[in-house]
Amino acid sequence: MSSSKQASRRNLSVKGLQAVLADKLDLRLSGWEILGGVMVVRLDPGYSESEKNLIGETIVRLHPTAVTVVNRMSIDDELREPVTEVIAGSKTESIHLENGCKYKIDPTQVMFSFGNKEERKRMAKISSPEETVVDMFACVGQFTLPLAKHSRPEKVYAVEKNPVALRFLKENIAQNKLSNVEPLLGDCRDVCPTGVADRVLMGYLFDTHLFLPTAINALNEHGILHYHFNCTEEKLEGEIQRILNLALKHAASANVSKTVQIKSYAPKMYHWVLDIDIEK
Structure with a gap:
């Protein structure tokens, strides 16, 4: 050539x-x-x-x-x-290499968002060896793998409802040689552990608020939620207040420590993540 x-x-x-x-x-x-x-x-x-x-x-x-x-x-x-x-x-079927992690993926069978790359980098640095983490929507390990591999928390419970995605998740845990991740099959509302987590990942964009009770129930007496949602910039302030009000139905206090814009999702619509400090 x-x-x-x-x-x-x-x-x-x-x-x-x-x-x-x-x-x-x-x-x-x-x-x-x-x-x-x-x-x-x-x-x-x-x-x-x-x-x-x-x-x-x-x-x-x-x-x-x-x-x-x-x-x-x-x-x-x-x-x-x-x-x-x-x-x-x-x-x-292919192997995607990113941030020191190997992701086995088949995009005809499972979802993987390339646009979440910066958030995956952030998750790689966000935890610590003393923490227990729950990933409520683990899929193939988009956030679980970098968090578990680089932050090295004591334990990550990776919950996934789709059995095909769980199969890829298990393979990805093995090929990245991770001993601190426990995959769980099922609806997170049914299989999430309770009262164990220092932080909970809520990487789901559709009616995420419906899963707030489960997420807060998974936390220790205090912890952090990483809450994903879609919203326009014009409605962001009101949507954040709505999310906090819903969280306060299940917690003594809820405060946003960080707001991250992940990517454009549709015209004028953006994917956001809130880091929410929770006291139960």
Whole structure:
């Protein structure tokens, strides 16, 4: 391969791909995520099968690491199961390396948000060897793995309702050689341990408030919740107060120590995390 072609592969961007395909179709996608050798795209609806295959095959030809391209169309809210189609290649299982952790992932079977990368970095530094942590929505270990590996808490209870995601979680615990993580299968409201945690991770974006009683019940007499939710900037202050009011139905005090904007979720809608100090 010539040096110019190698450079074009290294520097491939959405705009570059649009330019390559301009004489064949109008490429409409907001971006992509590369997970190991699998590229996950979100194409606008309306493309024919042949057009989608052309897009996928062009990405594989030009991108330096992509061997498979998956179009993610939607996500089931409750079990976070992706609705996808493979538009190039065939191998969908891959190893994603990030922050010293190995994630075995199949984006046609389980959800993994590349956009949460900075929050995963934050979780890697947030705990300590004296702590016990509960991850209520562990999935494949998005937050559990970096927290358990780098902060090294005494114990992490990683709860996951989706049995497919739990299988990947167990494999990821093993391949990262973590002895301080206990995976638990089931709805967190049924299987979360109680009265044990110094901090609780609530990495779920849909009606997160419904899980506040379980999260607070998992804490010791005092601890920290990492509460994820979606909200516009205009409504943020009111939403934070609503969350605190709900928490105060189950705790003596609830105060926000930090507010983090994670990523844009939709036009004018953002993914946020609140660090909430709880006294029971």
